[in-house]
Each structure stands twice: as structure tokens, then as C-alpha cells.
Amino acid sequence: MNGRSAEGAIGLDFGTTNTVVALADGAGGSELVEFAGAEATGAVFRSALSFWEEERAWNGIACEGGPWAIAEYLQSPLDSRFVQSFKSVAASPTFERALIFGKPFRFEDFGRLFLQRVVAHAGGRLDARPGRVIVGRPVEYAGARPDPALARERYDLMLKEFGAELHYVYEPLGAAFSYASRLTEPATVLVADFGGGTTDFSIVRVAEPGAERRCVPLASSGVGIAGDRFDRHIVDRLVLPMLGKGGQYRSMGKTLDIPGGWFAEFSDWSRLAQMRNPRTLNELGKLQRSALDPEPIGRMIALIEHEQGFPLYHAVGRLKRALSAEDQAEFHFEGGDIEITAEVRRSDFEGWIADDLRRIEAALESALAVARMEPQAIDRVFLTGGSSLIPAIRALFDRRFGDERIATGGELTSIAHGLALIGGEPDPAIWAA
Structure with missing residues (x-):
């Protein structure tokens, strides 16, 4: 919806390992949602659920999410079921449902319960239904023969009660928006996002601060290999x-x-x-x-x-x-x-990971080929995601681009920050995947 107010817009980085939420501030910036409570781990919410049987709970099964799920599991591991990395089956045609204490749960059931726990632990900052939600998605989904249309259908069901207006944006493009906020001059930027389930690349042309359209995507690629x-x-x-x-x-x-x-x-x-x-x-x-x-x-x-x-x-x-x-x-x-x-x-x-690194490098080559660029045409390289800290991965980029062009930072939060910035744009659909 063109021209919609950015008030209430959020960026949701629902990750395989961690989830982060940021709020657009209506003035061209964004703020991370810090979770509240004894088990809280700042702005990072583990993408995990813990289930246990409880007579008073809905359907006889209670659940918790994030670091609270971990605490519940550690308190009583034999009486609970701990589920993590469930995002990795989003695009899997072979995954239909999982049985938890004999009850079937689909991907979207896990997702809705997980988002309910995210809201419950956000200290009231997400109690109002967001007007606009910018959701990160991988360029290529994890798993054998992933089905992007199926993943989109499942995401829609997962998020239908979470936000009134949904836009799906490639995760590395969100990171590109975050990194662009640091730049003071035009640049061609390669963003490499190393998540838990996928590795994704976007090449973006960043205009000068104040430009009507700050980031222009040139190419994206990905592979279902990561942490x-x-x-x-x-x-x-x-x-x-x-x-x-x-x-x-x-x-x-x-x-x-x-x-x-x-x-x-x-x-x-x-x-x-x-x-x-x-x-x-x-x-x-x-x-x-x-x-x-x-x-x-x-x-x-x-x-x-x-x-x-x-x-x-x-x-x-x-x-x-x-x-x-x-x-x-x-x-x-x-x-x-x-x-x-x-x-x-x-x-x-x-x-052990040498073959995986070769496939990651091939996905990088694919992004450069689509953009019709040689490595020397890239002004800056921004590495994000937890696996970007692995020395063999960093060496791959040092070798191709040189250490002086590489930047890091906000490995777990940059995508959510950038997605919220996109949510503050007059028409976020321009950047939708």
C-alpha cells in the first residue's frame, strides 16, 4: 500500500537458530525489541519451543519459546519435548506434521505458537497488532528439493494473525539496508548472510544519503548450506x-x-x-x-x-x-x-566442511554472474550471521575481495534492523521477494 504510515511497522527476522524483531521509528531509523524477564537474552530470541503435558493448557499441551523454552527443558527434560530449527522444514514437501505427545503439529502451528511467545516476552512492545510486517526470507530455502510456494503458503498461515500487511524480503537485502545506514557515500555492496539453515548473497547499489531510493538490488543467490x-x-x-x-x-x-x-x-x-x-x-x-x-x-x-x-x-x-x-x-x-x-x-x-564451502563459493559466483560483475567491481563486502565468524569462511572473502573491503558487525541483529528500515519506506513492496 503506497504511502502508508511507517507507524507500527516492524522487521521480523525469523531465523533457523535465532529470531530478532525491530520496530521502525517513523523517522528513518529502527529500534530492536529487547525481551524482558529472568531468562531474557537481550534482543535475540532462540528459535525453539518446549512442550509439556498440562491438563489446564489448550489441548492438554503447554509450550514455551526462546530462552524460556530452554529453561523449561532443562528443568524437566524427560517430561518435555524440545523443538529447534523448525524453520528448516518450511519448504519441505515431505514434512507434513510432527507428533508431540500424540498430537499433530504442522509447521504453521509451530510458527504461530512461537510468535505468540515472542509477543508474550516482548514487554508489551508487540501487544498491538503491527500495521505492516517486513518478513525476512532466504533466497534459497533449506532442504532437499525445497518448494518456495509451499514455504510462502506456510509463512502466510503462520503470520496471518501477526500483522495486517505482510511483505517478504530477502534476508541479505535487509542486511544491506542495515549496512547502508553506516555509509556516507555511494557504493556497490555485496552482502553475505550466513544463517543456521541457508547462506544467501545480495549485491546492492547504495546511493548517497538522502537519495529517494537508497538501495537498488542488482542480484541475489543462495544455497541451503549454513551453520x-x-x-x-x-x-x-x-x-x-x-x-x-x-x-x-x-x-x-x-x-x-x-x-x-x-x-x-x-x-x-x-x-x-x-x-x-x-x-x-x-x-x-x-x-x-x-x-x-x-x-x-x-x-x-x-x-x-x-x-x-x-x-x-x-x-x-x-x-x-x-x-x-x-x-x-x-x-x-x-x-x-x-x-x-x-x-x-x-x-x-x-x-569436514570443505565441500560445503565450495558450494557456498559457487553461490557467490552466481550472484556476481547475474550482476555481471567481477570481484573488483564490489566496493564493500558486508558479512553477517553467526557462521560468518568461522575463519575458513572469512578467508574465502579475504582471498576474493581483500581484507580492506570487508566489514562485519551486528551478526545476529542486522537483518531485523534493515527489514524495519524497509518497513519505514513509503512502498516496501519495491523490495519484496
Whole structure:
């Protein structure tokens, strides 16, 4: 709607790992929403839900979100179901619903409940329904054969009660608006956004301050590889061999390899919590009885039954952060009757993600090709998102563009800030994906 007032406009960066909300101030700026309460972590709200059975709750199941979900889980892990990274199934045609305490939840059900918890913990700043919501979306969705139309349908259902006017904007374009607010002269900017589920690029021409149209998109590209994929490599190398990966079982007189599907599910944060159901545990029990070495499958069952997804996720994240600062770090995980300790060199980790880095670089090449630009035509490179701190990723851009052209900052908040700035524009539909 052209000319609509920016009053009430918000930017919503609903991320695979974290969610951030910013409010347009009506004067060309924006302000992050800080969450309130004992468990609050500033403006960053973990994209997670925790469910538990409660007779007085709707449908007999209560839930919490963000850092409060983590607190609920830690208080009673065996009586709760912890769900994280559910954004990664938004575009998946194979995901229909997940069973939580026997009740089916679709993606949009998770999303609506999650947004309700975001509003509840925003200290009253989101109580009024926003007039205009600028929602970030990846250039390419995560998952095998993602369906963008399906993701849009699910997002619409998730957000239909959240805002009156919805606009979807590529996440790196939101970051470009945020970075442009720092610039005092025209520049051609490459934005690289490294999220939990996807890596996205936008090339934007930024005009001088005060220009009628400050940012003009030239090209965008993306790939469904980012932080969660890197996590899976760590789990694959350090955890799954102790849970039966590479093992064998007997069936109808034959010795067969244990199917890899069990391990793919276990290493996917969006699916791990769903494995704690009677059918899956029964099938794993059968596999344990027929395995040549049943002990590793027993460990997997114990980890699932004891709801160890979050502690495992935390241990993996701790290792990644340590390897961003040190050449070697210790991986340590203990839970569900299993303890794993291993020294990991940064060079090992970089070897595990080498193929992923090549695909990320190919997506970068694609953006440059669409814009018909060589690397030397890019004046500034802005890296954002948590995985941008990984040294191998930073080295990729140093090599292509030179350290002097690279800027960082606001790794977790820049997208929401920029989306809110777009919400303050007279016609945000110009930048819609």
C-alpha cells in the first residue's frame, strides 16, 4: 500500500537458530525489541519451543519459546519435548506434521505458537497488532528439493494473525539496508548472510544519503548450506560412530549395513526431537536386537529417550565457537549414559566442511554472474550471521575481495534492523521477494 504510515511497522527476522524483531521509528531509523524477564537474552530470541503435558493448557499441551523454552527443558527434560530449527522444514514437501505427545503439529502451528511467545516476552512492545510486517526470507530455502510456494503458503498461515500487511524480503537485502545506514557515500555492496539453515548473497547499489531510493538490488543467490549443516559434520564425525554408524545387523540370514536414515535423522536438529515416539523407539529396539554390536544402538536409544538433543546441540556449538578462536579445541558431551571427549583441530573441521564451502563459493559466483560483475567491481563486502565468524569462511572473502573491503558487525541483529528500515519506506513492496 503506497504511502502508508511507517507507524507500527516492524522487521521480523525469523531465523533457523535465532529470531530478532525491530520496530521502525517513523523517522528513518529502527529500534530492536529487547525481551524482558529472568531468562531474557537481550534482543535475540532462540528459535525453539518446549512442550509439556498440562491438563489446564489448550489441548492438554503447554509450550514455551526462546530462552524460556530452554529453561523449561532443562528443568524437566524427560517430561518435555524440545523443538529447534523448525524453520528448516518450511519448504519441505515431505514434512507434513510432527507428533508431540500424540498430537499433530504442522509447521504453521509451530510458527504461530512461537510468535505468540515472542509477543508474550516482548514487554508489551508487540501487544498491538503491527500495521505492516517486513518478513525476512532466504533466497534459497533449506532442504532437499525445497518448494518456495509451499514455504510462502506456510509463512502466510503462520503470520496471518501477526500483522495486517505482510511483505517478504530477502534476508541479505535487509542486511544491506542495515549496512547502508553506516555509509556516507555511494557504493556497490555485496552482502553475505550466513544463517543456521541457508547462506544467501545480495549485491546492492547504495546511493548517497538522502537519495529517494537508497538501495537498488542488482542480484541475489543462495544455497541451503549454513551453520546446521556444519553441525551435522561434527555429529557425523564425533558422535554417530558411537551410535552404530558403520555397523551391521542380521536380517533373514543376511548381514546388512545399518541404514543411514537413522543417523541422518539423529543429526538433524529439526527432526531429532520427533524421534522420541513409540514407533521409532520400537523400531530401534528391533534394530538393537538384530545388530552385530547392539551396544551403540542402545546408546542412540538412551540419548533419544533422555531428550539429549539440546545438550548435544550446545556441545557442538561450543566446539564451533572455540575453533573460531583457537587452532584446536576439545569436544565434550555427556548425557544419556554416553560421554564423548575428543580433541579437534581447526584444520580437521575445515576439511569436514570443505565441500560445503565450495558450494557456498559457487553461490557467490552466481550472484556476481547475474550482476555481471567481477570481484573488483564490489566496493564493500558486508558479512553477517553467526557462521560468518568461522575463519575458513572469512578467508574465502579475504582471498576474493581483500581484507580492506570487508566489514562485519551486528551478526545476529542486522537483518531485523534493515527489514524495519524497509518497513519505514513509503512502498516496501519495491523490495519484496
